[in-house]
Amino acid sequence: MKIDEICEITNAEILQPIGRRDVDIRYAFAADLMSDTLFIIMRDDEPLLLITGVTNTSVVRTAIILDIPAIMIVRGKQVPEQTLELAKENEILVLRSSNIMFVTCGLLYKAGLEGSPWKIR
């Protein structure tokens, strides 16, 4: 699923547009705990969208560590400038939806985005 389509489905805006705008997202993972996000390390190499309410720079660092190309901030939260700056430096796309996490996930799942595969190693 393309970034523009994800934005349309979730009524999201692109806060940080520098990055892989043409990426075809297949999976999504939603969490507010970064260690839980780090749990998905064994996913396939398919591009993944991280859906979260966390807006500080750690969410960008988590995305970089996991090679995640795009982050969706939910609940319309204000994103600090330094978070966007770090995302820009590392070409991580940052999107923002005014929907709550549950609704954001539901809309994307209904539209065909799959949950991130994971397994206990």
Place this chain on the structure above:
Amino acid sequence: MENTLSNSTDKVFLYEVIGAQFDTIGSKALAVKKMLHDYFPKSDYLRRLGVCVFEAEANLAIHTVHGGSIEVMVFSDRVRITAKDDGPGMKDMKKALTPGFSTAPETARQLGFGGGVGLNNIKRFADYFYIESSKKGTTLVFEVWNDDDPTTH
């Protein structure tokens, strides 16, 4: 698990982590991942290693008074990480290794850390894991082995 190194190395890198500073958590892990890309270009391996270093760094930043150090030893087939601090140490090692148990302050949790899964994430992804802790400090050693051909992506 046998703790032997198959190759000697002179590639040792040291990173300092500041204690009680939550907003930079992950910055050392990123630096380590970027530095190691020259040695291990395979993305799966670097992700696994990056996650382990991220968790070790978070523990130093959240649970120590003075921070600590992360030493990275690079071998041809593996990377050994040693994270050290000078306290206060873990009161109950068994609890500390129980998923979900955490003594992290609320400020760290608000930033998305302190969920009590960090050490377990390291144990899960590392191929060798050792930890000792007392009031004088904690030493965590782990290795991530590169099982595959390092030249393939």
